[in-house]
Amino acid sequence: MGKTALALTAGHAATEAGYFNGSLFIDLHGYDESPVHGSQALEAFLRALGVAHDAIPEAVEERAALYRSELASLASQGRRLLIVADNASSADQVHPLLPGDGAHRLLITSRHTLATLNARLLNLGVLAPQAAVALLRNTLLMADPADQRVTDTNTDLADLASLCGYLPLALHISAALLILEPCQAVAQLTAELATAQSRLGFLDDGERAVRASFDLSYRRLPPDHAALFRLLALNPGPDIGIGAAAVLADRPLPAVRAALRSLTQAHLLDCVNQRWSMHDLVRDYATELAHSVSNPQHTVAGGAGQDPATEQARQHRRLLEHYATTAASACAHLGVQAASPAPGEFASQDDALAWLDNERANLTGTVAAAADAGHHDIAVNLPVVLYDYLTWRGYYDDLISVTTTACRIAHQSGALAAEAGAWNNLGIALSEASRYEEAFRAYHRAHGLFTSLGNDNERGKVLNGLGSALRESGKPAEALRAHLEAVAIQRAAGDLREQAAALNNLSLTHQDLEDYDKACAAAEEAASLFQRLGDTAGEASALCTAAFALQACGKVEESRVACQRALTASRAAGKPLVEAVTLMTCAQLDDLTPQQQIEYLLQAEVACEQANAVELQAAALSGIGAALTTAGERDQAVVYLRRAQSLFEELGLTEQLAEAGEKIAALQP
Template sequence: MLSGREAEVARILSALRPVASRQPDPNSSGSSPAAAAPGQDAFPPVLVASIGGLAGVGKTALALTAGHAAIEAGYFDGSLFIDLHGYDESPVQGGQALEAFLRALGVTPDAVPEAVEERAALYWTELAALAGQGRRLLIVADNASSADQVRLLLPGDGTHRLLVTSRHTLATLNARLLDLGVLSAQAAVALLRHALLTADPTDRRATEAGTALEELASLCGYLPLALHISAALLILEPCQTIAELNAELATAQSKLSFLDDGERAVRASFDLSYRRLPLDHAALFRLMALNPGPDIGLGAAAVLADLPLPAVRIVLRSLVQAHLLECMNQRWSMHDLVRDYASELSRSVLNPPQHTATEGAGQEAATEQARRHRQLLEHYATTAVSACARLGVQGAPPAPGDFANRDEALAWLDDERANLTGSVVASADAGHHDIVVNLSVVLYDYLTWRGYYDDLISVTTTACRIARQSGAPAAEAGAWNNLGIALSEASRYEEAFRAFDRALDLFTSLGNDNERGKVLNGLGSALRESGRPAEALGAHQEAVAIQRVTGDLREQAAALNNLSLAHQDLEDYAEACAAAEEAASLFQRLGDIANEASALCTAAFALQASGKIEEARAACRRALTASRAAGNPLVEAATLMTCAQLDDLTPPTADRISAAGRGGLRTGQRRRTPSRGAVRHWRGTHRGRRKGSGSRLLRTRSAPA
């Protein structure tokens, strides 16, 4: 049986299996069918089964394997096979196929009618005669390009069966349909190993390759054609290791050019499918390679195609039917090798041959393609602005846009995350520096909300480079600040310090005190988290002083909250309480109830540490009320965790209260400290127990210049 296709073979056999005749049992209520005489089927059999799939996915092999299994099982007495060459320049026509089948059925050449209709009539007559003799045939029509190409080959009655393979899903054929996907990783490795051992049973590469075979299968995208070609390349070079082939394939300028064994080529196979596309469908297929992520939604596809939604849906459906696209949950994607193929076609548009008759038209097409690409990137950027506005981060009121509420906005951001982060890189490569800088800032709120700090580091690193290349010091300074925050969240403190230092230098040279205060606040947070509370205290104190002068109440409140955390680390609880209460008051004044809840949690820990248990509990209750009003379940959950954590702490003794009032504990005493990570809500993930308050640090990003 075909390796890795057992389930698919079983499905084909199920369709080909003769159907037991059924009719109601006169002795029953009619609900239990009983066997009946031939020709009295209550449920007609499946006359046609069609296997569809991407070029090179193994449709013919599956059809032949299933056909042989059906004959061995006694389903049929014989078979007819024809390759219709449906995607070649000269496909087999219906009349030609009928002539071939009539001759195979024993009709002499001079008895084959000239007219196609007469050939079809004779074909059905011959099949009926065989049925009358109790003989059943399996008719296999391989490589059909359309339902019309096989309609004349339909068997006519319920005795015989027609099995079709096609790169298209033949939905209009009234057939049992099976769309064939690529192999599983395990089956792909088994195919490679089997091919090597079949050629040479002593080939040690098949059994001693370690993970190299798995890597090769992955590089081939688990596509059987690519796997067979790779195996052939290894067979042709017995001294080459699998690891060496993997390295060549991974670094090849074109995988498609590499995957060619002289007789078979992946690109040539894809060419046959692409050439049959209508011009507008081929254009969208090329454009799909420009999408920065692994899949695309309907709205973005419409922007890329510059078509209304109903029109682009029709084109996408056609490309899915041709198995050049895959669709799942209303998102469209390509097999890796198909994407490489589409990318090559796209690049060929951008680099038309010079000094040719079509040079002018090629340059026009390249200009149009570049416009569509920019249009798509702008779509992602502008929609991200609307979505992130719905998050309500940093007290920003919801802005009108495409999203009715926060959940809807988050769902879109989650779906498009790879496209959004990819858009930053794609915009940098395409020279769209404005999109790079602005989108990296817009994504800050979402990526910190979800805790995707690796993504945040990636996009902000790109923004730093592009802003510097563009000669935009304000944008570069903001990007360095945001990168410092991202690195801090990933606990990469030494790198964060360097980023903050660069941001401080730039904002100082620009004379922007407000942004310099933001950087100092972030730097202080990183210093505190890395175990340097005294230095953190100084940074936060300077940040508070700056923001008092600039009059930025939100930044002042954030710096005060973090200042309280630093005071708590240094066991100066009176100052910690004062700073946290002032922060909470400012956030309340600003209507930023989520951050008000956080500052109240900070105050609660400071109050508890100073022995004011009831006041700490009151602060917790106020925090819980604020967090519920914020409407964010993550904020509310974090506040509940803070309250629970406070309840678990041992009440301080009179001696400890006295020591706390003086700003420290007596020698030999130990203060139980809550885990800051335990209540770290919607800005990040738990990172273990830390010294200091259980409340979160409030970091503030820099806005685009």
């Protein structure tokens, strides 16, 4: 992390500023095979302080006493020293060097956090991106002030810095490689590093190597801590919780917590909010160690008598199963068709959602890792388990990714029913992402597979989804045919829930085709079926559909009644997202006063926040701003539009962001 460079720079600056009259420096080589012991360091310091060789005692305690006496004498003369102990590996190594007198200061650098010294601790992180680019630029210019690569390739320097993980050592090595080849473009070196079989092997300039730096910390780990470090490379996501780490290591929580603490102290792990992660290059290093598990010295704890590679594969499988089974328990609280939750696994829906949010990257990574490792059951089933969670939160890119993997693995496994279901889910996800042409292909693939399996009920579900995608993409006539066939299939199958869903979508298509009487009839039938089933969320959706159909027919009062019935049903569902969508829908009815619109949208904004539906919340805030503008309350309108603008920016929705900005500009003088 450049700890020595920082210590030297700070020391020189402090001395030049007059804080100190002189300095002592020693490299303790704490991570070498032969570190400098306290007694040796004291001897070196005593000599530097002018003590004759024959006057230096043998015992370390006597040397320490003489050292402090000499420092006290200097302090009495008004002299202050800065003492730098570089590369200490333990508190014991530097305890004898404590100056005692308050006039002097001891500055220690270490790869470990030395928490027992009662010292001010300064943990160094990687450089900020701009600082990393500046380091590369300054190093190249120091070697050759005319180096054109510095002025012409700022973007290339930023890409190179990113691949170095903003680690000072890696940046210095990359700069050295460029200096050694003055004709090599920065982009060329960046491309070589990006495609290198091993970034760690590449980052070696002949004198310095990133791998060697990591080796210094790794070699000092106890065997069980080193084993856990290697295992953590198997985690499919960027960070890990202690529960998953305990499952991976197959060890009790207290032992795993102690090992994680030790790895964090050695700065091989970072810990934020009780989740542990690795720097990218450290993860590469741990992965290389994990891959070399066949070496006998790397045999993992608990694997005695077993082939190390087999044991590691078993541990990896155990971790992936942990994520899959716990996800099933969590998703059961969302009403998905998953396994029943383990007793006491999650106390509430909020607890389940919190776990899913924390582990989302690990869960999506588990699908890919399971596919690569040949665990086809997890790769195919976990995307189904995650479907409702990912749609609940609106993470459609994640859903597309994991479901695409499920399609591929189910096809390879010859699991036709699972493959058909995966293609149908992929069609839904692609439709939600407005990738309609890809959605059509997915739906047609699912339809063909379910047809070959003779499963009409599932074929009807596919047609219902296909019809929705066709309608949303501006093809209502084709959508009508698909929805009519879906309704007919579900009537014949006697599946009331799917029949109601198809009828609701059929009503929307009739509205697009301006056949409002049929739209009203289909929506009312859908609402009636959902009510019979006790599906209040579905009932609310169908009643909203009916409200717009009734409004289009000119039945304004009946439309408002349907909207109120929808709100009652949505609140009975107990799902903030359902309530938010219903309120947003009601706010779009014609003949509402601005104040009525605002009332609906304010309630919708609260429900969106409860549901963590950020994009919908931004839309609600924007709608409030528009309604306040109509009501003439310009200052209040700007307040809500700015809040919407902030969320649109956070979400990266540039079009909506620009639109909100235009509205704000129009309201301000």
